[in-house]
Amino acid sequence: MKIEIWSDVACPWCYIGKRRFETALAAFPHRDSVQVVWRSYQLDPSLPDHYDGTTLEYLSTRKGMAPAQVAGMFAHVAEQAKGEGLNYRFDDVVVANSFSAHRLIHLAAAHGLQDAAKERLLSDHFEHGKDIGSQDYLTSLGLDLGIGAAELEELFGTDKYADEVRLDFEEGRALGITGVPFFVIDRKFGLSGAQPAETFSNALEQAWQESRPLTMVSAAGAGGDAETAAACGPDGCAV
Template identity: 80%
Template sequence: MKIEIWSDVACPWCYIGKRRFEAALAAFPHRDAVKVTWRSYQLDPALPEHYDGTELDYLSTRKGMPREQVSQMFDHVAREASGEGLNYRFDSVVVANSFTAHRLIHLAAAHGRQDAAKERLLSDHFEHGKDIGSREYLTSLAMELGIGRAEVDELFTTDKYADDVRFDVEEGRSLGISGVPFFVIDRKFGLSGAQPTETFSAALDQAWQDANPLVLVNSAEGGACGPDGCPA
């Protein structure tokens, strides 16, 4: 069973959704038969490589939201994150374009480290105030993941994996995805947003049953009991 997750590392609900999905997957009896692929998505592709201001400044000015409304939103999202064991610190978030970070996730996927890269980027961005657009930070992270420096340098000297990121974004749009996180199971089932763990569990069960229907073999020939008793 293939699960694709469209997500942006600059999206707070994407980290919450990741945790809730992981909890459902951990309890899924067929989890070993599930392949998870992270797909790129950018909430604000026009964002400068680095934004001179806080997350509060960014949302209140660039998005036109009242500062009080943004602060209330931060409090609400932080409470939701705390319920999943996450410690969001919006006052420390460094606002930066996520495009190169997405390219790094594709590079990490080539080394079998995609989920680890995604996890670190989300945590470092929302919990530890790291600059996800910084060459120094991304290089350090990649090397911690076991990726050679020469390959990381390619991200900053060439456009390697740029087309992969753009393809993910365009494919997401073709599927009707206009917000993240968005979970697609076997290209048949779609779930939008950081759904409760129970919803993810129900979707996994339904998708598995749909992909693996029960087949009856010689059902008419074997003895069986029913509501009216057991035939001789």
């Protein structure tokens, strides 16, 4: 079973949703048969590499909301994050464009390190005030993950994986995704937002049941043969 998650490193609900999904997946009996793929999404592609201002100033300007209202929103989201064991520090968040961070996640995926990269980027952005638009920071993170310096130099010296990031954007739009996090199971089931773990559990179970082929049950023990038992087919009924 394949689960694709459209998410932005700069999205506070995406980290909360990641934790709630992980809680559900850890309790899922068939979790070893689940493949999780992180897809790129940007809430604000127009952001410069670095924004000269605080996250409160940025959202107040972008959404036209009063600073006090934004601060209240931050407090609510931080409380929700705390319930998932996360320590959001919005006063320290560095507002920056996340495109290069998404490219790094694609490179990490080529090394089987996609989830580790996603986790570090989200934690560093919301809990530790790291600059996700900084090439120096992203290079340091890549080295921490075990990616070679030459590959990281190539990544940031070229536009490598830029097309793959944009393809994620396009696929998301084609699926009708207008907000994140967004979870797609086997391209058949979709869940929007940081749903409770119970909702994710129910979705996993439903998708698993609907993706499994029928298992034939032998009737030999009951004096018959399941494959030769009387049945009706396109040529009529056995008599």
